[in-house]
């Protein structure tokens with residue numbers, strides 16, 4: 001044992017020769033360990049393999065590195081923070097950068113979304129929002145409101161709350177559903193929307209299903225509706241035109257809270273700080289994570305409207321108002337990284353830049369139409385997806401092979417969901433690099449024909 005440990009410790013950390021111990025998340029582990037896709041370094045638009053081969057980052061890591069990689073101001077902020085205040089408890093204590101980040105985020109959010117509750121990931125953000133909804137109805141004298149409404153093909157992370165409201169079969173099948181939840185229909189229909197850029201024309205009426213679901217249970221039993229403005233993880237599903245406004249109107253009519261899960265869409269991905277702004281809708285809560293600090297230090301949170309926050313601020317002042325929180329809520333390193341990242345977004349006008357790039361990006365992605373097995377393409381902001389026809393009797397195999405070949409043979413990182421390839425590069429991408437991504441994707445698509 002001691003010898004094995006010594007050998008393991010002696011491994012080069014950049015390219016360890018023992019891949020046994022790390023059980024990788026959301027990964028085909030056996031396949032990975034036969035043909036590893038390893039990275040050792042990153043800068044701006046690229047990862048580098050341990051051998052130094054550049055990999056163009058077509059996915060902003062995991063939809064999170066919106067400012068690009070290892071940006072000097074962000075690196076320096078994290079380093080300086082580690083030397084100044086490495087940790088500070090957020091239960092009954094506070095620190096300046098936590099309050100500063102909360103204010104900056106509240107300023108970016110629309111309407112009276114003015115209060116930020118910090119956690120460490122998108123999953124925690126989703127579960128936190130659901131808990132705030134339950135607790136809000138409790139403190140408002142309507143504790144019987146315990147049901148939630150999510151959406152088919154929704155992804156809200158891997159907590160027991162998130163998988164209950166989420167609409168991903170494998171998550172629900174294996175882990176059960178802890179919360180009572182019904183689901184709106186998903187909004188993707190290839191026959192009606194195939195190859196549409198941005199928000200498809202067809203599908204706003206799908207929001208009307210909310211009335212049918214609510215009629216089954218009565219609105220007085222329902223706590224909240226939760227949707228991603230654009231479903232990302234299940235294959236990039238832009239919302240149909242008018243759909244989100246319709247959902248807001250129905251929630252108002254039925255007296256339900258509306259939660260937008262903006263873990264992917266937050267901080268510039270659709271050309272705005274939040275997709276809520278793009279769609280002119282003020283939800284009651286917004287969840288965020290990932291790009292809040294460009295993926296550098298784990299951080300997530302929930303932005304809450306005045307009315308919900310204020311409902312908790314009553315009773316004896318020595319009593320904790322919300323029994324919820326995480327040891328690392330508002331971690332000083334995450335906050336320092338977030339402040340530096342928000343400065344980069346502002347100073348480099350990265351959200352506006354994304355709006356400017358939206359059309360050329362869509363033009364480039366749509367040039368893949370007509371390649372073998374391409375059965376649909378969708379784009380929104382700096383996001384694109386290509387659906388490939390599944391191989392007979394092997395759904396997901398063509399997509400998996402494309403993702404692997406993109407990395408191994410063409411130096412491109414992209415995401416795969418089933419047979420859908422998704423790309424969402426850092427917002428600093430150049431026009432040439434857009435061309436490069438699409439060129440590499442084209443070669444990969446031909447290679448897996």
Ligand SMILES: Cc1ncc(COP(=O)(O)O)c(C=O)c1O
Pocket residue numbers: 120121122123124126155156157158228232233261262263264289290
């Ligand atoms: C919309 C949405 N919510 C929640 C999550 C979960 O985030 P995390 O992996 O940080 O827990 C994700 C992750 O992709 C997501 O896309």
